[in-house]
Amino acid sequence: MSFLGWIDFDQADRDRTRRIIDLFGQEDTRDELGLGAIRDGLADLMFPGTSTIQTRLRYMLFTPWIYRMAGERNISAAGRRDIARGLEILLIDALQRGGETRGVIGSEAREKLKRLPSDVYWAGLWALGIRRFQGTRNACFEVPSSEAATLWAPGLPSHPENFLQSDEAAVRFALTQEEAGFLRDRLVQAAPDSLFTYLSRQQTAAECDWVWLHPDFASWPERLRRIATHAERFSRLMHGAALLYNLMLAEELAAIQGETVAIGKEKVEAYTKSLDAWREEIAGLALADWSLDDLWLLVEQTGHTVTTQARRFVESWRMVTEQAAGNVRIDAQARSLVRQREERLKNRKSRFINGSALRSWNGASGVAPFNYRWQPVVSDHLKDLADAG
Structure with missing residues (x-):
């Protein structure tokens, strides 16, 4: 198993990446090229129990408190469900x-x-062992009221006094020391070897745009550095495929006669600049030393299924990128690879063969680099733990 070293980003690298994203307004994270299983597998390895739609960590306690309060009522399951929603x-x-x-x-x-x-936190509560009941939210209310407390992990802190009991009650996202200790304990029990657990022990939360830019990266255990380096290389390499896909769509749109021509031409120019910048940024990625076999083995541990076609696409994209020295924008093989991948995934709905689908393209589809839930979800969770008082 080869060692994967840290690739350093300077401030100029970070500024260029931000400029690329800013070209398209709000980041678009749709999985247009079928890479979601790999992205999510790496995210689950590093940050189990999280999802892109989570916001603050104390919801991991709000939900058990509310469900326990509703579940202890000696009424029908439907009544408990209504109380919980309320x-x-x-x-x-x-x-x-x-x-x-x-x-x-x-x-x-x-x-x-x-x-x-x-609903947002239900899966995460199970992954971290806070929820001991394996069923659905609705099924949870079928449990007898006398057993409501057993649905949650032992040691779950009690909710604050008068929690949601009056119209004037106020609640904050700030964790108490007891609550933070409980959540850290759950991480240790459920995911002892994860990066989330490792970083949760730190007294301060680092501010960085990407997890591989963490200031303490060099001192992490080798396995965690290895996973984060896989994440970085995968994100940065496949970002080029997403940019090329959008450039090709812009070119197709620009070729259509009518009022949409100006939009297409504008995006062609933007994505051309983005791909030229990307070519410079990946020059130091050391792609030839990257073990994709090791990446596949790691992702398989998470239960995510990476299809043979997805593996071949990633492997072929790396090969084409190396052969073209990063200049995929004008490389016929790179363009063919992206087009065939999208057409295989979408069939008749492919934007390359479906005019209506092309015209509905908003100018940025699946263009955001993978950040694996680091920003803002995990970084906020870690800050909540570090700021507990």
Whole structure:
């Protein structure tokens, strides 16, 4: 098993990456080239129990508290479910009364909220062993009220006094020391070898755009550095494929007669500049020394299925990138590889053969580099742990 060293980014690298993203406004993270299983596998290796739609870590406690409060009521399952939903809606106002303005789930939808915090965090609660009941949220309410407390991990801290019990109650995202200790313990028990657990022990939370830019990277255990280096190389290498895909769509759109021509031409220029910058940025990636076999073995440990076609696409893209010295923008083989991959995945819905699908393209599809939930989810979770008081 070869050692994978850290590839250093200077400030110029970071600024160039930000400029590339800024060209397209809000980042678009759709999985247009079928690489989601690899991305998610690496994310789960590093940060188990997290997801891209989580916001703040204390929701890992809000949900058990609310479900325990509802579950202890000696009423029907439907009644408990209604009470739990009502409490989750009350939580929105309580957090805002507490002065929270960022990360409040449902702050706009409020009573019309369809995806409740419990839904967002349900899988994570199981992954970290906070939830001991393996069933669905609705099935949880079928458990007799006398057994409601057994659905959650021993040692779960009690909710604050008067939690959601009055219209004036205020709630904050800030963790107590007891709550932070409980969450750290759950990480140690459920995922002792993960990067999430390792970083959760630190007294301060580092601020960096990408996990591989963490200031303490060099002191991490070898396995964690190895996984993070895989994540970096995969993100940076496959970002070029996403950029080329969008450039090709822009060219197709520019060739269509009509009012959309100007949009296509504008994006052609933008993606051309982006790919030229990307070519410079990956010059030091040392792709020839990157063990993709090791990457596949690691991802398989997470239960994510990486298809043979996905592996071949990544392997072929690396080969083409090396052969073209990064200048994939004008490389016929690189363009063919991207087009064939998208057409295989989407069939008749491919933007290359479906005019309606092409015209619905918004100018940036799956263009954001993979960050594996680091920003803002995991970095916020770690800050919440470090700031506990």
